[in-house]
Amino acid sequence: MSVTERYALMYDLDALMKAFGEAGGDKGILASNEIAHLVADGHKLLSMRSLEGLEVDARETLTGISAKVTVKEGIKIKNPVHLCFGILHKKGTQKIRMDVKLEKNSSARFIAHCIFPKAEKVKHIMDAVVELGEGAEMRYSETHFHGLYGGIEVVPKSVVTVARNGRYFTDFTLITGRVGKLDIDYSVEAGENAVTELTARVFGHANDNIKIKEKVILAGENSRGLIKTRVALEDEAEAEVTGITEGNAAGARGHVDCMEIVKDNAVAKAIPIVNVTNPLAKVTHEAAIGSVDKRQMETLMAHGLTPEEAVDVIVKGILK
Amino acid sequence: MTSIGEAKEKVPLLEIKGVTFHAGDKGILNEFSMSMEVSEVHALLGANGTGKSTLAYLIMGCEGYSPTSGEIRFEGKAINDLRIHERAQLGITMAWQEPVRFEGISVRDYLSLKQEGTDSSGYLEMVGLSAELYLGRMVDKCLSGGERKRIELASVLALHPKLAILDEPDSGIDMLSTRDIINVINIFRENGSSVLLITHREEIALISDKASQICRGKIVCSGSPHEVAEYYKAGKCLVCDGKVCAYV
Numbered sequence: 193m194s195v196t197e198r199y200a201l202m203y204d205l206d207a208l209m210k211a212f213g214e215a216g217g218d219k220g221i222l223a224s225n226e227i228a229h230l231v232a233d234g235h236k237l238l239s240m241r242s243l244e245g246l247e248v249d250a251r252e253t254l255t256g257i258s259a260k261v262t263v264k265e266g267i268k269i270k271n272p273v274h275l276c277f278g279i280l281h282k283k284g285t286q287k288i289r290m291d292v293k294l295e296k297n298s299s300a301r302f303i304a305h306c307i308f309p310k311a312e313k314v315k316h317i318m319d320a321v322v323e324l325g326e327g328a329e330m331r332y333s334e335t336h337f338h339g340l341y342g343g344i345e346v347v348p349k350s351v352v353t354v355a356r357n358g359r360y361f362t363d364f365t366l367i368t369g370r371v372g373k374l375d376i377d378y379s380v381e382a383g384e385n386a387v388t389e390l391t392a393r394v395f396g397h398a399n400d401n402i403k404i405k406e407k408v409i410l411a412g413e414n415s416r417g418l419i420k421t422r423v424a425l426e427d428e429a430e431a432e433v434t435g436i437t438e439g440n441a442a443g444a445r446g447h448v449d450c451m452e453i454v455k456d457n458a459v460a461k462a463i464p465i466v467n468v469t470n471p472l473a474k475v476t477h478e479a480a481i482g483s484v485d486k487r488q489m490e491t492l493m494a495h496g497l498t499p500e501e502a503v504d505v506i507v508k509g510i511l512k
Numbered sequence: 513m514t515s516i517g518e519a520k521e522k523v524p525l526l527e528i529k530g531v532t533f534h535a536g537d538k539g540i541l542n543e544f545s546m547s548m549e550v551s552e553v554h555a556l557l558g559a560n561g562t563g564k565s566t567l568a569y570l571i572m573g574c575e576g577y578s579p580t581s582g583e584i585r586f587e588g589k590a591i592n593d594l595r596i597h598e599r600a601q602l603g604i605t606m607a608w609q610e611p612v613r614f615e616g617i618s619v620r621d622y623l624s625l626k627q628e629g630t631d632s633s634g635y636l637e638m639v640g641l642s643a644e645l646y647l648g649r650m651v652d653k654c655l656s657g658g659e660r661k662r663i664e665l666a667s668v669l670a671l672h673p674k675l676a677i678l679d680e681p682d683s684g685i686d687m688l689s690t691r692d693i694i695n696v697i698n699i700f701r702e703n704g705s706s707v708l709l710i711t712h713r714e715e716i717a718l719i720s721d722k723a724s725q726i727c728r729g730k731i732v733c734s735g736s737p738h739e740v741a742e743y744y745k746a747g748k749c750l751v752c753d754g755k756v757c758a759y760v
Contacts, residue, residue, distance in 0.1 A: 422615075451615075487612045490574050493596035494606050495625045495671060502597075505625070509616030 207280050208233045211307050211337075221274045229274040232257045234284050243269065246300065256287030256317070262295070265325070269300040278307030279314050282343075290320040294328035296355075304334040311372065312343035320350035324358040324386075332362045338369030342398055345373040352379065354386040356412060364392040367511050371400035371429070378405070384412030384441075391420045393511045396429030396458065407436040410444035410473060417446040424507045425458030436465040439473030448477035451510060453484055455503070523588040525550045525706050526571070526675055531582030533563075533570060533729075540566045541729040543582070548675070553697055553707045555717035555737060557744050558726035564710045565609060567726070568679045571708070572606045573599045586675070603674030609683060609710075611664040613652045619663055620647040623670050635666040638699050640692060665696050669703070676700055677708045682716050694719050714741035 208231065213219045221227050222239060228246050231239040235256045242248045245267030250259035257277075263269060279286050294300060308314050324330055338344055346366070354360045360380060371394060380388045390406045402425075408417035419435040435448035452460035464477035484503050492502035524547040533541040540563045548554050558564045569577040571584060573596045584591050591599055614622065623632030633643030639662040649655065651663060661681060668676050681693055693709075697719050700707050709720055717723045723740035725733040733743045 485612065486575060487608075488614060490572075490596055491608065491612050492625065494572055494600050494604075495667065496597055496600040496605075497626060498597050499595075505617065506614065509614050512616030 204233045204236060204238055204280075208238065208276065208278055208307065211278065211280060211309050212276060212305055214309075224271075227271045227274060228269070229276065230257075230259060230261075231276040232278075232286070232288070234279050234281070234286050245269070245298075246273065248273075253287070253289070255285050256289070258289040260291045260293075262293045263298040263300045263328075265295040265298060267295075267298045269298075272301040272303045275302060275304040276307070277304065277316070277318075278309075279316065280307075280310065281314075282310050282312040283314060285315045285317070287317045288319065290318065290322075292320065292322045292330070294322075294324045294330050296325040297327040298325070299329040301331040302333070304332070306334060306336045306346075308344050309337065309339045309369075310341070311339055312341050314344045316344065316346045318346075318348040318350070320348075320352075322350060322352040322360070324352070324354045324360055326355045327357045328355070329359040330361070332360075334362070334364045336366040336368070338366065338372065340370055342370035342372045342400060344370070345375075346371075347375045347377075349377045350379070352381070352388075354380060354382045354388055356384040356386065358383065358386045360386070360388045362390050364394075365511075367393060367395040370398060371396045371402055373400070374402045374404070376404045376406065379407040379409070380417070381409040381411050382415040382417055385414050386412055387416045389418045389420070391422075393422045394424075394431070395507070395511055396423065396425045396431055398427045398429065400425075400429040402429070402431035402433075404431070405434040405436070407438075408446060409438045409440065410446050410475075411438075411440050412444070413441045414443035414445075415441060416444075419446075419448045419450075421450045421452075421462075422510045423450075423452040423460065424455075424511055425452065425460055426455040428457050430459045432461040432463070434463040434465065435477065436467070437475045437477070439466075439468040439470060439475040441470055442472035444470065444473040444475075446473075446475040448475075448479075450477075450479040450481075452479075452481045453507060453510060454481065455483065522549075524548060524585075525552070525587060526708070527583075527585040527588075528567075528571070529583045529585070531570065531579045531584060533566060533577070534580050535566075539729060541570070541579075544726075544729055544731065545582075546724060546731055546734070548706055548708065550674075551701070551704055551706055552722060553701065553709060553720045555709045555711060555720035555723040555740075556726055557711060557714060557717050557723060557740060559712055562726045563729040564712075564726055565679055566729075568606060568677045568708070568710055571599075571675075571677060572596055572604065600671075600673075604677070605668055605671050605673040605675070606677040607661075607664045607668045607679065607681060609679040610657075611660050613655070613660065615650070615652050617651050618647070619649050619651055622651045622663065623647075623667050625667070627670065630670070632666070632670055635670045636663070638669055639663070639666045639696060641666070662692075669696070669699060672703055673705055675706045675708065677710070679710045680712070681709075682711055682713055690715055690719075714744050717741050717744075 437446035462479040
């Protein structure tokens with residue numbers, strides 16, 4: 193790498209981390225030798241660090257990044273692994289391909305920061321394949337920081353398999369800035385005694401368009417699954433939330449919990465799908481769509497909050 | 513202008529004058545009148561369906577609860593046209609019979625709504641809950657009915673209202689004990705708050721300074737708590753002949 197290229201890389205890294213800091217992130221994570229990370233702006237790989245027992249192998253592709261992350265058998269990663277992706281320009285495409293493998297009895301927590309502060313015509317595609325070995329535990333939080341223009345398309349897709357006694361928890365949050373167009377497609381297959389929880393929180397404004405499809409297949413005996421979705425919509429925003437749970441083994445227990453709050457001319461749709469193929473499995477669902485609850489509003493107003501303040505408190509609460 | 517020697521007329525804290533309220537074709541309150549003084553604890557006794565909670569919603573100004581006729585005045589000012597938050601800002605608030613749950617709002621935040629930065633731990637202790645155990649919890653469905661009621665009372669205490677309407681704090685499966693309610697009422701008294709205590713249990717009414725019995729949307733008896741409690745217990749109501757508000 194030439195000196196010029198190195199300076200350009202450092203400039204991009206500084207700019208991305210500045211945006212990360214402005215979004216509330218801790219810029220110090222890159223400096224710590226005890227924290228693994230992977231940072232990419234568009235299709236440029238800016239920084240990465242592995243740790244003992246945690247391999248991060250990433251490379252640039254023509255349109256993005258391809259990364260392979262492996263946590264070795266029995267290794268428990270103490271600090272969260274930070275994944276920082278973004279596009280700082282107004283236009284661009286970023287395709288991330290992630291292959292994550294947690295070997296037997298290992299555990300790790302991943303925090304993904306996705307930063308698109310100036311997006312006017314940006315596409316961010318995440319395609320992940322996650323494999324959790326027996327007794328492995330993975331927690332994955334993905335938080336998006338978008339600008340106010342709405343010119344962004346986010347397409348996260350993941351296929352996850354959780355082996356016997358494994359535990360997989362994921363949390364997707366997009367409540368800062370305009371959503372733009374969001375199309376989530378997650379699928380998790382849980383083995384015997386495995387536990388999985390998928391949570392998504394999104395706040396849509398203007399003409400944002402939100403599609404969330406999450407599927408949990410309870411394939412193993414006594415496996416557990418929860419799909420929890422919280423969406424708030426205002427203006428002309430639209431959302432369609434599909435939560436699918438299949439109970440295919442004895443003792444499997446699943447639940448789909450969807451809540452959508454709509455204001456103004458926003459439109460929300462919830463489609464809970466429950467398939468049970470084993471008589472000893474049990475899957476339940478609940479979906480609530482509507483305007484802000486009247487009794488909640490009145491209770492807060494009786495505490496002196498204006499109607500606007502009350503709505504704000506309720507919406508922030510469900511998206512928390 | 514007040515002339516020398518003329519006694520200045522005392523303005524009641526709350527004055528309800530001839531309020532009638534219909535829900536559809538059904539009359540709930542019928543020319544209802546009562547008043548409360550500053551720092552007064554007034555128990556409103558009545559059986560189920562006699563209009564107690566409706567009166568509370570009318571005073572608080574809940575949506576759909578506007579008097580068909582009559583007037584509600586607070587500190588001498590007509591409040592019929594004020595919305596809930598405007599009445600709350602005057603100093604009226606309410607603890608609901610079945611308080612709602614809030615996802616994602618901690619007890620700490622709930623107790624300091626509109627009062628950010630205040631230490632709310634003391635209010636929890638006042639209602640018999642440990643601040644250490646409860647401040648970080650959410651005001652959601654993980655709380656039992658009794659815990660939620662106590663937190664609602666703590667939130668009302670934290671507001672230091674001029675008038676607190678307590679709608680049946682003694683009702684429900686997880687009801688608060690008489691001792692709990694006496695403790696809370698005494699704290700309101702110490703803070704100088706007036707309390708409209710809605711109940712259908714005469715032993716609760718005995719805590720008050722003054723009591724009234726309501727039946728078919730009207731006050732049928734008003735006076736000292738003991739007298740009203742005896743009247744209520746005896747089922748002597750002349751309005752319904754004991755058919756509606758027979759002793760519960």
